Amino acid sequence: xxxxxxxxxxxxxxxxxxxxxxxxxxxxxxxxxxxxxxxxxxxxxxxxxxxxxxxxxxxxxxxxxxxxxxxxxxxxxxxxxxxxxxxxxxxxxxxxxxxxxxxxxxxxxxxxxxxxxxxxxxxxxxxxxxxxxxxxxxxxxxxxxxxxxxxxxxxxxxxxxxxxxxxxxxxxxxxxxxxxxxxxxxxxxxxxxxxxxxxxxxxxxxxxxxxxxxxxxxxxxxxxxxxxxxxxxxxxxxxxxxxxxxxxxxxxxxxxxxxxxxxxxxxxxxxxxxxxxxxxxxxxxxxxxxxxxxxxxxxxxxxxxxxxxxxxxxxxxxxxxxxxxxxxxxxxxxxxxxxxxxxxxxxxxxxx
Numbered sequence: 001x002x003x004x005x006x007x008x009x010x011x012x013x014x015x016x017x018x019x020x021x022x023x024x025x026x027x028x029x030x031x032x033x034x035x036x037x038x039x040x041x042x043x044x045x046x047x048x049x050x051x052x053x054x055x056x057x058x059x060x061x062x063x064x065x066x067x068x069x070x071x072x073x074x075x076x077x078x079x080x081x082x083x084x085x086x087x088x089x090x091x092x093x094x095x096x097x098x099x100x101x102x103x104x105x106x107x108x109x110x111x112x113x114x115x116x117x118x119x120x121x122x123x124x125x126x127x128x129x130x131x132x133x134x135x136x137x138x139x140x141x142x143x144x145x146x147x148x149x150x151x152x153x154x155x156x157x158x159x160x161x162x163x164x165x166x167x168x169x170x171x172x173x174x175x176x177x178x179x180x181x182x183x184x185x186x187x188x189x190x191x192x193x194x195x196x197x198x199x200x201x202x203x204x205x206x207x208x209x210x211x212x213x214x215x216x217x218x219x220x221x222x223x224x225x226x227x228x229x230x231x232x233x234x235x236x237x238x239x240x241x242x243x244x245x246x247x248x249x250x251x252x253x254x255x256x257x258x259x260x261x262x263x264x265x266x267x268x269x270x271x272x273x274x275x276x277x278x279x280x281x282x283x284x285x286x287x288x289x290x291x292x293x294x295x296x297x298x299x300x301x302x303x304x305x306x307x308x309x310x311x312x313x314x315x316x317x318x319x320x321x322x323x324x325x326x327x328x329x330x331x332x333x334x335x336x337x338x339x340x341x342x343x344x345x346x347x348x349x350x351x352x
Contacts, residue, residue: 004320016106016115016317020070027079037082044084044321046328050335051086053344055286055308056175056211056238058142062086062328063343064299067290067311068146068177068215072123074132081141084324089311090129091146092179095164097125098150101184105259108317109252113294114266115314116252117245118259120184121148126168133172145173146215148182155187159196163203170208178204178237181217181244183260189217194231201236211238211286218243218269218291222276229277239286241311242274263314267292271302278306282351294319296330303331306348 011019030037051062065087066080074090081088100122107116123129137143147169149161162178170176178200180191191197197214204212214232216225229240245260246269252261270291278287282305289302290311299310315323331343340346 004322008320012108012110015104016108017103019317020106024076027076027083030078030082031075034078037079041082041084044325045081046084046325046332048328048332050332050341051328051343053308053342056142058174060086060142060309063303063307063309063331064324064327065089065144065288065309065311067313068092068144068179069117069119070313070316074129074136077136077139077143081139083321084328085141086328087142087144087174087309089144089146089177090133090173091123091177092121092148092182093123093126093129093145093165093169094121094148094150095126095153095161096150097128098122098152101258107256107259109254109261109263109265110318112252112263112265113314113318114252114261114263115317116256116259116261118184118256120151121182126165130168130172133169137172138174142174143172144175144177144213145169146177146179148179148185149188151185155190158191159200159203162200163207166204166207166212170210173210175211175213175238176204176208177213177215177241179215179244181215183217183219183245183247184258192216192220192228194228197228197232197237198235201232205236213237213239213241213286213288215241215244216273218246218266218273219248222273225273226276226280230280233281233285237285239288240277240281241288241290242277243270243291246270262291263318264292264294267294267298271305274302274307275305278348278351282306282348294323296327296334299327300331300334300346303343303346304349306351308347
């Protein structure tokens with residue numbers, strides 16, 4: 001494959017969403033013919049016993065996964081494996097197809113290595129995603145399915161969107177993620193409350209025994225985040241993903257007036273929320289950390305804080321696909337240097 005740093009200047013001349021479409025075109029090619037990509041897969045998919053762990057009834061060969069939002073329509077699952085990801089989370093998927101918010105709706109803050117997006121759950125809808133997952137699942141690396149409500153669905157009926165998606169998709173992924181934390185669907189974050197979560201997990205657990213995780217926003221107070229996630233676990237959540245994008249526009253020099261920020265500027269904010277949640281929930285549920293992770297050192301900080309898995313998204317835009325391989329190789333070294341024989345010993349080391 002072409003060296004990313006050589007084509008990055010060309011990609012950055014494109015509008016971010018157009019550049020994403022170019023990347024998707026390339027990453028869909030392994031679905032058609034895998035053979036030309038085998039050498040890249042062999043060199044970039046890091047397998048080492050020290051990184052392997054069992055979660056959700058599946059083997060995760062490495063802990064670095066793709067966060068939701070990149071492969072919205074389950075078109076790049078094989079391509080993500082080629083890049084070296086140990087697992088892929090597709091979506092966010094909504095029951096009905098929707099175009100999302102008006103364009104432009106994605107911007108780069110290059111100096112801050114940050115992406116601002118106001119996409120609005122643009123996706124092809126349940127039926128098309130379901131069809132693709134049926135062709136791909138079960139896959140050799142785990143697949144998570146991130147689900148959300150349609151923009152036109154009132155909050156009072158949101159529960160129906162989520163249960164519809166769970167019924168249709170629970171058998172086509174290794175875990176499900178309830179997304180009520182995106183800032184780009186009006187009123188969505190208002191669902192981060194006890195009444196909705198209690199009812200949702202009660203109904204979800206009656207549908208499936210597949211793990212169902214809750215993804216939270218980074219913009220609530222530490223106290224509220226801990227209270228919300230603790231309550232969610234008590235009500236049946238099988239894990240917490242922290243965090244989604246932030247609407248704290250003070251983190252960049254020249255923000256736009258809509259959308260959420262991801263990437264490097266989210267790093268500390270996301271970690272602080274995760275750290276507080278992990279203090280309360282490590283050992284009680286599965287924790288996944290996402291937000292500003294761009295190095296093995298940062299990934300290891302999250303792991304020692306209590307994350308079983310980490311996810312990357314915006315870092316790909318600025319550092320390219322070698323980033324996943326480099327993180328996994330260096331993670332192996334960091335774990336060994338601390339005297340551990342397996343990643344499971346390092347998970348939550350700072351909590352012990």
